[in-house]
Amino acid sequence: MRGFGLFVLTLVSLEAFDYQLAPQKVTEDIYCFFGKPEMITKENGGNMVNSCFVRTEESYVVIDSGPTHTYAKQAYEAMQKIASLPVKYVITTHAHDDHWMGNSFYKQQGALLIGPREYEQSIAGKAYSIKPEETRISQIVSKEAFAGTEIVALDQVVGETSFKFKEGGVDFEVKQPVSKAHTTSDLIVYLPQKKAVFTGDLVFNDRLTSMRDGSIVGNLKAIEMIEALDTETIITGHGTQTDSHTMDHHKAYQSQMKEEVLQAIDEGVGMEKITEVVPMEKYQNEAMYDALHKRNVLDAYAELEMYEEEEE
Ligand SMILES: [Zn+2]
Numbered sequence: 001m002r003g004f005g006l007f008v009l010t011l012v013s014l015e016a017f018d019y020q021l022a023p024q025k026v027t028e029d030i031y032c033f034f035g036k037p038e039m040i041t042k043e044n045g046g047n048m049v050n051s052c053f054v055r056t057e058e059s060y061v062v063i064d065s066g067p068t069h070t071y072a073k074q075a076y077e078a079m080q081k082i083a084s085l086p087v088k089y090v091i092t093t094h095a096h097d098d099h100w101m102g103n104s105f106y107k108q109q110g111a112l113l114i115g116p117r118e119y120e121q122s123i124a125g126k127a128y129s130i131k132p133e134e135t136r137i138s139q140i141v142s143k144e145a146f147a148g149t150e151i152v153a154l155d156q157v158v159g160e161t162s163f164k165f166k167e168g169g170v171d172f173e174v175k176q177p178v179s180k181a182h183t184t185s186d187l188i189v190y191l192p193q194k195k196a197v198f199t200g201d202l203v204f205n206d207r208l209t210s211m212r213d214g215s216i217v218g219n220l221k222a223i224e225m226i227e228a229l230d231t232e233t234i235i236t237g238h239g240t241q242t243d244s245h246t247m248d249h250h251k252a253y254q255s256q257m258k259e260e261v262l263q264a265i266d267e268g269v270g271m272e273k274i275t276e277v278v279p280m281e282k283y284q285n286e287a288m289y290d291a292l293h294k295r296n297v298l299d300a301y302a303e304l305e306m307y308e309e310e311e312e
Contacts (some may be wrong), residue, residue, distance in 0.1 A: 010272035017045050017145035019074050023082065026242050027233050029170075030196055031082070033066070033075055034240045037207035037287040040067070045145035046137050049098040050237055051075055052198060054191065056168025061087035062111070063189050063198045064237065065102030067137050069148035072102025076109070087111045088167055091174055092154070093200025093237060094183045095119045096213075097135045101167040104150035114163065114174055115154045116185035124153040158187055170194070177202070177225040181218040182209070188226060197234035199226055203250045205239030211296045214272060215303055216258050223251050253283060261300045261309075274301045 013236040023031040032052040040046050046067025053075075054061045060079055065072050076087065090107075092100040098245055100123075103113055129151050132138055138146055156163065161214035162175035173190040182201040189198040201209070202222045211219070226247065227232070260278045269277050275294040283289055 003310045010139075016147070017068075017070055017142055019045060019071050020147075021047075021071070021074050021078050023053075023075075023078050024240075026052070026235060027109055027194065029198065030191075030194065030233065030235070031055070031079075032242075033078070033097075035238065037239065039176065039288070039291065040137060042140060042142055045071065046098050046101070047071065048238065049104070050235065050239070052235055053079055054172075054194075055083060055085065055089075056088075056170045058168035059086050061167055061170070061172065061290050062087055062106060063088040063196055063235075064093055064099040064200070065090050065106055067098045067101050068141060068145050069102060069105045069150070070145050072105035073148075076105065077104070084158045089114060089165070089172075091172075091187065091189050091198075092116065092119055093189070093198065094186045095123055096201065097137045098181065099200070101135065101137055101149050104148070104152045107152045107228045112153065112155045114156045114187075116176060116183075116187050117157055117159050118183055118185040120154055120157045124151050124241060126153060129153065131188060156240055159185065177222045178218045180215040181222040182211075182214040184213070186214075186222065188222075190229055190231075192230070193232070195231050196235065197226060197231050198227055198235045199237065199247070201237035202226065203234070203236040203247050205236050205241040205249060207238060208253065208283065208289055208292045209250060209296070210288075210292050211299045214299075216254055217307060219304065220251070220258065244285055253280070256280060257297065257300050258304065261297065261304050265301070265305055267269060271298065271305075274298065 021033045032050050035048040038048050051066040052063045090111045090113050095118040132149050158174045159176050162173050164173050186202050235242050262279045275297050278297045
């Protein structure tokens with residue numbers, strides 16, 4: 001009996017982490033694996049992010065490859081059940097590691113990797129690369145989930161000048177709308193024929209945004225630029241809402257924060273009091289409010305204090 005128990009245990013430990021990925025159809029030819037509205041945990045294996053794919057006549061184009069090699073492999077297997085097509089391009093929206101650590105899997109499949117400047121500068125460039133164990137994901141998820149994950153360089157870096165390509169009859173436009181928004185380089189992917197845009201983390205829904213590496217002023221400006229596009233479908237980096245009103249909630253949160261923090265600065269409120277003055281209670285029941293709201297207010301304060309000075 002004891003021997004049998006040991007045998008079962010060995011079998012379980014050899015099995016890969018199962019992400020239980022099920023693609024959701026967003027609109028014609030566009031699908032997403034929607035992650036949970038929570039932090040990265042060992043239990044979710046980093047599956048708290050959206051990884052999406054566009055089906056063209058000849059291939060798939062992936063937008064954000066997800067948190068690990070295992071995740072990307074399982075996503076690819078799920079995609080093959082819809083249609084047996086290769087993945088030709090993988091676009092990384094920004095440098096946060098929950099969005100791109102599946103890149104090594106797709107690179108091994110022969111895909112071309114497109115991404116932002118910050119990825120090239122701080123993750124992997126032609127002569128430089130961080131180690132997989134230096135990433136936040138590697139420190140949280142299990143060994144089984146992380147197995148096989150490597151850091152790979154981009155084939156095409158995109159900045160403010162849009163990068164356009166046509167694949168299997170579908171036009172793609174990749175572009176960095178502003179210089180600093182959610183991070184120092186965020187890309188959006190626009191499909192004019194399908195009236196669809198992938199915003200990456202310039203927009204969150206189902207949970208609050210994290211502003212630690214970005215700019216509230218830049219983020220609001222980026223949202224205005226996305227609003228100017230002709231869209232019916234808006235797909236964000238986190239969250240399951242995808243209709244034309246997807247940005248409203250995020251925009252309202254950041255607009256209110258900007259207004260209240262600027263007013264507090266005008267009234268002479270110091271940094272040590274700012275989180276008490278700007279609690280924004282109506283967002284209290286939002287996922288991740290406790291983990292992120294105060295930090296967001298502090299980041300907004302640090303930025304807007306400077307902004308005030310520049311304006312005067
Ligand atoms: Zn992010």
